[in-house]
Amino acid sequence: MLRLGSRVLYRDIKCSFRPLWYSTSRWKYPTDPNTTGYMKYKNYKIDLKNNPIKVSSDQELAERMDKIPLKNYRNFIIVAHVDHGKSTLSDRMLEITGVVDPNVANKQVLDKLDVEKERGITVKAQTVSMIYYYKGEDYLFHLVDSPGHVDFRLEVTRSYASCQGALLLVDASEGVKAQTVANFYLAYSMDLKLIPVINKVDLDTADISKTEEQIQSMFELPRDDIVHVSAKSGLNVQYLLPQIIEKIPPPLHCRPEAHFRAQIVDSWYDSYLGVIMLINIVDGTVKKGSKIVAYRTKDKYEVKEVGIMYPDRKPFPKLVAGQVAYIIPGLKDPNTVYVGDTLYEAGADIEPLEGFEEPKPMVFVGAFPAQGTDLKKMEESLEHLFLNDRSVTFQHATSSALGQGWRLGFLGSLHASIFKERLEKEYGEKLIITAPTVPYKVHYKDGHEEIVSNPDDFPDNLRKTTISHFSEPYVEAYMSLPQEYVGKVMQLCDTNRGEQKEIQYMTNGQVLMTYLIPTAQLIDDFFGKLKGITRGYASLDYEDAGYKPSDVYKLEILVNGESIDALSMVMHKSQIEKNAREFVKRLKQFLRIQQFEVAIQAQANGRIYARETVRARRKDVLAKLHASDITRRKKLLVRQKEGKKLLKSVGRVKIPPQAYQSFLRKQ
Numbered sequence: 260m261l262r263l264g265s266r267v268l269y270r271d272i273k274c275s276f277r278p279l280w281y282s283t284s285r286w287k288y289p290t291d292p293n294t295t296g297y298m299k300y301k302n303y304k305i306d307l308k309n310n311p312i313k314v315s316s317d318q319e320l321a322e323r324m325d326k327i328p329l330k331n332y333r334n335f336i337i338v339a340h341v342d343h344g345k346s347t348l349s350d351r352m353l354e355i356t357g358v359v360d361p362n363v364a365n366k367q368v369l370d371k372l373d374v375e376k377e378r379g380i381t382v383k384a385q386t387v388s389m390i391y392y393y394k395g396e397d398y399l400f401h402l403v404d405s406p407g408h409v410d411f412r413l414e415v416t417r418s419y420a421s422c423q424g425a426l427l428l429v430d431a432s433e434g435v436k437a438q439t440v441a442n443f444y445l446a447y448s449m450d451l452k453l454i455p456v457i458n459k460v461d462l463d464t465a466d467i468s469k470t471e472e473q474i475q476s477m478f479e480l481p482r483d484d485i486v487h488v489s490a491k492s493g494l495n496v497q498y499l500l501p502q503i504i505e506k507i508p509p510p511l512h513c514r515p516e517a518h519f520r521a522q523i524v525d526s527w528y529d530s531y532l533g534v535i536m537l538i539n540i541v542d543g544t545v546k547k548g549s550k551i552v553a554y555r556t557k558d559k560y561e562v563k564e565v566g567i568m569y570p571d572r573k574p575f576p577k578l579v580a581g582q583v584a585y586i587i588p589g590l591k592d593p594n595t596v597y598v599g600d601t602l603y604e605a606g607a608d609i610e611p612l613e614g615f616e617e618p619k620p621m622v623f624v625g626a627f628p629a630q631g632t633d634l635k636k637m638e639e640s641l642e643h644l645f646l647n648d649r650s651v652t653f654q655h656a657t658s659s660a661l662g663q664g665w666r667l668g669f670l671g672s673l674h675a676s677i678f679k680e681r682l683e684k685e686y687g688e689k690l691i692i693t694a695p696t697v698p699y700k701v702h703y704k705d706g707h708e709e710i711v712s713n714p715d716d717f718p719d720n721l722r723k724t725t726i727s728h729f730s731e732p733y734v735e736a737y738m739s740l741p742q743e744y745v746g747k748v749m750q751l752c753d754t755n756r757g758e759q760k761e762i763q764y765m766t767n768g769q770v771l772m773t774y775l776i777p778t779a780q781l782i783d784d785f786f787g788k789l790k791g792i793t794r795g796y797a798s799l800d801y802e803d804a805g806y807k808p809s810d811v812y813k814l815e816i817l818v819n820g821e822s823i824d825a826l827s828m829v830m831h832k833s834q835i836e837k838n839a840r841e842f843v844k845r846l847k848q849f850l851r852i853q854q855f856e857v858a859i860q861a862q863a864n865g866r867i868y869a870r871e872t873v874r875a876r877r878k879d880v881l882a883k884l885h886a887s888d889i890t891r892r893k894k895l896l897v898r899q900k901e902g903k904k905l906l907k908s909v910g911r912v913k914i915p916p917q918a919y920q921s922f923l924r925k926q
């Protein structure tokens with residue numbers, strides 16, 4: 260298998276020289292997307308009169324779909340770098356096939372979550388079914404719109420399992436980016452038939468020739484196969500649909516006559532209907548009343564409803580092999596559903612389908628309910644969200660500062676922030692989230708190792724007699740950027756403890772840099788900093804690169820000598836001094852003045868690195884005293900001083916949860 264960053268890829272890039280005039284030629288489009296009748300493009304004749312298909316009822320739609328033979332099914336995914344236009348292209352396809360009304364302004368119809376609409380990014384892969392009429396026959400398409408961001412790569416990988424082909428979409432003005440390359444190799448390794456598509460050809464900044472050249476040289480995809488579209492205006496999208504039929508094979512491995520067997524692709528929770536599962540039906544049929552079993556748990560269900568996504572749930576009488584559609588098993592407990600598990604007909608003797616890759620969390624945070632939040636209700640909300648996002652790992656955790664909560668593991672920091680936002684938006688819950696941390700490894704002298712994902716559990720130097728050393732996780736980061744920014748990016752990587760592996764200069768003025776970077780640096784907004792110094796021109800992708808020995812320590816914050824577990828952090832030696840000073844200063848802002856003096860200290864490796872003091876509140880004990888009574892005055896002041904001393908020795912500082920919240924929010 261070819262891997263992103265492999266020598267093969269770089270060699271190909273280096274060899275991709277083309278004469279200069281090549282990149283300056285411009286394409287002309289003689290076609291108008293609104294023209295009716297037969298149109299010709301790369302030898303495809305499209306019957307625009309019969310598209311979109313016309314049906315007057317759901318029943319007619321179901322009957323028409325039922326007549327489509329397996330050989331006319333096409334299951335495909337759209338993959339691309341972030342913002343290259345996947346969701347917009349899906350909108351146009353849904354209009355051409357009549358799934359949504361073309362006369363209303365459809366905008367990223369498949370980005371269904373609030374957080375997706377607000378942030379303009381796809382977080383969840385969404386499947387939708389469509390019927391397309393071509394050369395006198397109906398075809399059934401199952402399209403998957405996938406997320407572009409690297410944190411959601413697992414969503415894309417899982418979706419590939421139900422697809423035979425992929426549209427590899429590239430923005431004509433940006434060209435091939437780091438995630439285009441990563442997605443290409445993923446699709447390539449899964450044997451998917453790829454159709455290259457150049458999008459945004461309407462932009463003044465579009466450089467179609469250069470983008471074509473990149474696609475041809477980097478992916479060895481023939482230039483002639485590339486379709487040029489403007490997903491925004493709809494230009495040429497109608498010519499893409501016949502390519503899907505001609506190039507992507509049907510799922511002929513599916514067996515409609517066999518016993519029912521399907522894979523759970525996704526799942527979500529509906530407060531009325533309970534669990535809903537999106538399934539890829541490999542064999543047989545399933546309908547309301549079918550008795551089915553989940554292979555992993557051996558739980559039995561009687562199916563309550565089946566249907567297709569069009570683009571929302573549309574109940575159908577039955578589903579057949581080759582389709583990707585939903586079922587409602589009448590199940591209330593989301594904890595018993597495993598994405599990737601096989602469902603099969605009760606009583607049948609079947610082989611389970613190959614499961615999905617297990618998520619490997621890169622970022623951990625502690626999550627605790629804010630004051631006044633019901634723990635039980637929050638646990639329920641979390642379970643419903645986990646059902647829809649199986650990439651999150653979680654376990655119960657207790658903090659002496661924040662009480663009972665959870666330790667959550669995510670695939671990246673964007674993933675963590677999206678999850679928190681979903682929880683707040685969709686479930687109205689309030690959370691206190693501790694600083695993100697990566698899983699560190701502790702190597703003991705007796706040879707055993709331990710992974711620590713909670714900084715509070717990280718051993719301090721006192722136990723070092725039994726510890727041989729620590730190590731921290733690294734990623735191999737691939738960055739593509741214009742040549743002029745190479746110096747600045749090298750500097751950024753150096754300050755983030757990066758180790759250079761490879762720098763490749765491409766023919767189009769772009770550079771591909773490969774660095775080994777500690778994951779802890781990556782999750783500390785490395786991408787934001789990279790974008791900042793390259794004025795948004797750089798793109799980043801990464802993959803796990805294992806562990807390396809490292810000088811890491813736990814930085815503890817002490818308030819009057821007592822360690823605050825929720826604020827502990829593990830970090831590299833080089834960052835301790837700066838963070839220690841910053842943390843104590845920041846915590847001071849949020850602590851209430853007490854009757855006695857409060858010391859805030861930052862300690863690591865048995866040493867105090869920084870200290871701030873919150874002075875005690877001074878009560879004016881002399882207010883009521885006559886001005887001339889000097890002895891009484893002295894007596895009162897001495898008594899006040901003694902009282903404060905006593906308070907300090909017995910007084911515990913009660914830190915309100917809001918103080919933690921404010922402290923952590925600023926992190």
Ligand SMILES: Nc1nc2c(ncn2[C@@H]2O[C@H](COP(=O)(O)OP(=O)(O)OP(=O)(O)O)[C@@H](O)[C@H]2O)c(=O)[nH]1
Pocket residue numbers: 339340341342343344345346347348367379380381382405406407408458459460461462488489490491492
């Ligand atoms: N000019 C122009 N803009 C486009 C075109 N296609 C998409 N866009 C714009 O590009 C932006 C990103 O489009 P999306 O469809 O959300 O991209 P995406 O690839 O689904 O994004 P992620 O799912 O977050 O990776 C939006 O502002 C679109 O309006 C196009 O053909 N021409």
